[in-house]
Amino acid sequence: MEKNKVMLVDGMALLFRAYYSTAMSGYFRINSKGVPTNAVHGFVKHLFTAMDHFKPSHVICCWDMGSTTFRTEMYPDYKANRDAPPVELVPQFDLVKEVTNSLNIPNIGLQGYEADDCIGTLTTHFEQEAEVLILTGDQDILQLLRDNVSVVLLQKGYGNYKVYTHDTFLEEKGITPRQIIDLKALMGDSSDNYPGVKGIGEKTALKLLYAHGSVEGILQNISTLTKSQREKIERDVDNLHLSRKLAEIYCQVDVTCSIHEAAITIDRAVMEAKFNEVELGNVAQLIAK
Template structure:
């Protein structure tokens, strides 16, 4: 029997991308009451298009549920430099989850936990029984690659993806996917707000992990490093350890979900009518044209 193919969607990444792609050219697709729907309708279109391209048998959408997470408790600066979402976007967070449910895609999220951690835990839920494709724009997800997991990074438009497999990652990086968090620990992540080791960039960070295998391996061989590198690492050793904790995606959440609960649904003309009533007309036409 063919393995189930589960498409895991980084909901907030898709929603933000959809919002800014259209807001940048003034396309907000407002309702009669003036509410913008560009992010929501773009999110749904993106997932529907990915569904058409990737041919999953099952779909789960994972969400960030607020700015405060267990990583914020570890480090106050975590994602602290990210700007507040535009006013026209705030109401679309709840709308997007509602539309996801209407389309038959189950939502997963919890305050204090990031979407990444739900996605990581899903990939461990049925590790030998299913194949996975992750839809995201977040390079941190590379650490989740394995023979059953692929990552489709969103590129231009709705149809273009940069697909990573474990094999491609190994050819490009020369390390195992799970070692990517060690690379991030050294180089830091400006978008997530943690510095890693100041003065060590992506190239040097990768070289260190290629040679020594892990943060701990580098620390065990400090005497072999160039004096300048050794000094930087020693000066920022506490932040190095913390950065690794921040970079590692959790994969041990207890997910109370049965496989049949996330099966790809069928759509009906009733759903088209419902989206028309809610003034999600672009989405209604897309469903009417392509899925009915």
């Protein structure tokens, strides 16, 4: 019997990518109800193209549920540098879930957690019984790579991917996927807006991890560091620990989805009725392959 292949989709990553690829040229695909659909249209195209390419047996979509999470409680400035979503995108947040629902694909998300945390939790849940593929554009999720877990990073356009396994990541980066958490703890993350250790960049952080393995290893051997490295870390040790907590994907979110619920069972009539209602045009043809 062929092993199940579960594709966990970072819904927001696909939706935002689809939105910006057309919005840059001012193309929002407004339907007759006055609702923009450019992001939803592109999302479906990304989803169907990936399903056709990787041939999963099961698919689940994970979503962020608002900007307030346990990380913003821990550090109020977390992602505070992000602009509010564009006005044309806002009505598409609910619409995309309706469309996903019409494909009989489960929508998973929980207030207080990010899509990444839901993906991490479901990865832990499924990796023993299935091959897991994570579809995203976000490199943070590479920390979840394990023997039975691959990450598919969307590249420019449709159908272009960079696929990482645990071993290819280790070969390319020289650190294990789990060490991404320690790397980000040391150097911070300007995109997610948390500090790390001031004055330590990627080069130094990697050097320290090659030598000592982890944040704990570095702190245990702090006397062997250069005077400058030691002073920076000692001065910013609280931020180091905080940044590590912010960087780590939480894999014990109270979400669940059975393998049975995630099986691909698209009802063509239901899908086409929804696509016609939303006026998504000929996207449905993409699944006819």
